[in-house]
Amino acid sequence: MSISMIGIDHSMAPVDIRALFAFTRKNAGEAMEKLKEQPGIDGCIILSTCNRLEVWASVDDTAELSLYKELCKLKNINDDQYEIYFTKREGHAAVEHLFYLASGLKSQILGEDQILTQVKDALGIAREHFTTDGALEVLFRMAVTAGKKIKTEVPFSHGNPSVIHQAIEMLDRQGYCVQDKVCMVIGNGEMGKVAAQALMEAGADVTVTVRQYRSGMVNIPFGCKRINYGERMDYLPKCDLVVSATASPNFTLREELFENLELEKSIVLIDLAVPRDIEPEVGRFEGVTLYDMDSFKTDEKPAELQEHLEAAGKIVREQMDEFFKWLEGKDxxxxxxxxxxxxxxxxxxxxxxxxxxxxxxxxxxxxxxxxxxxxxxxxxxxxxxxxxxxxxxxxxxxxxxxxxxxxxx
Incomplete structure (x- = not known):
């Protein structure tokens, strides 16, 4: 038995390519069940986030299979052109990657801890669908433990960063301050709530869209207003900034909706979804500035963050050693x-x-x-x-x- 993975992320592929291979929570569970049925796969876990897609498997050493081809079958893709965007890792390299990933050391924003929750949730979904096995169970559990240990013992001094925080910082550097701006957040899932909270903390006037049939059941960050999702285009002309962060397979803001729209002022649109929430053609309209997930890439490491990397790396290496001891002793x-x-x-x-x-x-x-x-x-x-x-x-x-x-x- 060996541990294998293939992955595509923000460093290797643009958002539109990543979107082809993205899974929702429900689809990920169904896909894992189908994947585990394949000969030679003893267990599997799919990690799908806005920045990456990874397929993990415990594979019989004698089996001849391609995780990329199996993934393409699941997504009904019959073209090998996308394989160049994927990285394949096995054994030690795969294990090392997951430990560093769960610790936030491979994220688009270095040190962010949302990925820790996402790795934990991926394991939880695999458990629900009975697709994990002993090796993957222990690997993911110990990687999460390493991430938690780093979060507790090596607090990255610039707080709990996320893409929306980096977007706000980037806009501020460009002279666009969100304080007192009228903002709308489309979506009230995890990403939407983080965006709404970040904008509130930056001093914005924030309204969150809620699907009408769920209006009475949804909690939104304290201090935010709410409107029905269907009223978003009526409210949009009043806004200075709109963030869309849903798991919808369809565009929340389409080109046709802007054709006859009269904007009261210039507006900034930020698309935090993968697949995209906002149709790219919307950005061509006068007075509209559109950003997507890849607009906020940066290779810059804050000095205060750099100081903690060695301590975090030491914890990762210690936890990895524990895993390999377990793996060596398992047989x-x-x-x-x-x-x-x-x-x-x-x-x-x-x-x-x-x-x-x-x-x-x-x-x-x-x-x-x-x-x-x-x-x-x-x-x-x-x-x-x-x-x-x-x-x-x-x-x-x-x-x-x-x-x-x-x-x-």
């Missing part, structure tokens, strides 16, 4: 268990004769033997796992093989 556990059982049986045979000559009741003898068995198991465990921790891998494997030969019949 040895049945062998160690058999050695332990043989050792206990051997000891019992040697102690039975002197035990028979003692003046003890049968019940007392049984209780004594049970206690001895438990003690022997603990001793053998301590010896074997102590050897594993103090020897290199090859020497330890030779010790295990030698102990197995001792009890060969």
């Amino acid at each position: 040895l556990i049945p062998r160690i268990q058999e050695i332990k059982e043989n050792a206990v049986n051997d000891f019992n045979l040697r102690i039975m004769k002197p035990l028979k000559n003692t003046h003890m009741e049968e019940l007392e003898k049984e209780q004594l033997l049970s206690a001895v068995d438990r003690a022997m198991e603990k001793v053998v465990n301590k010896m074997l796992f102590g050897l594993r921790d103090s020897m290199n891998e090859q020497a330890f494997l030779e010790c295990v093989a030698g102990l197995e030969k001792t009890y060969e019949k």
Whole structure:
């Protein structure tokens, strides 16, 4: 068994290419079920966010399969031209990637912690659809643990960044301050709520759209106003800035809706969705400035963030070492268990004769033997796992093989 993954992200592909391979939560679950049915795949997890799509699998070493081709089948794509945008990782490289990813060290905005929740949610969806296996379960769980440890012990000093925070900062550098601006956020999911909260904290007047049939059930950030989604185009001319962040497969703002629209002032539109929420042609209208997810890329690392990277990297490496110890020992556990059982049986045979000559009741003898068995198991465990921790891998494997030969019949 080996761990493999393929991935596409903001550093390798523009938003329109990433959109072709994006999954909703529901679609991801259905896709994982189909993927696990393929011969040679023991477990799988799909991680789909606005910035990336990754397919993870525990693969039989003898199986001949392409995760990219399996993904294309799921998305009904019959063209190999997109394969150049994907990165394939296996074994150690795949594990290292996930640990650094969950820690926010590979995000478009370095140090952001939304990805930690997204990795955790991806594991949760896989559990719900029974598509994970032991190796992926432990890998994702330990990667999340590393991310949490970094979040607790190495707080990145510029807070909890997200794309909307970076968008606000970029606009501010360009001389556009959102304070006192009239803003509308289309979408009240996780991304929409983060956007609304960030705009509120920056001093904007924020209104959030809510689907009419869910109006009474949706919580929006305190201080925001709400309107029905169907009223968005009536309210839009009053706005200085509009953010759209939904999981809708359709455009929330289409070109045709702007054809006869009379804007009261210039307006900034920010599309935070993958696939896109705002039809790109909307940006051609006079007075409209349109940004998408890729508008906020930056290679700049804040000085205060750079100071914490080494500490975060140390935590990642420590947690990775723990995972590889577990992975290396996983296949040895049945062998160690058999050695332990043989050792206990051997000891019992040697102690039975002197035990028979003692003046003890049968019940007392049984209780004594049970206690001895438990003690022997603990001793053998301590010896074997102590050897594993103090020897290199090859020497330890030779010790295990030698102990197995001792009890060969």
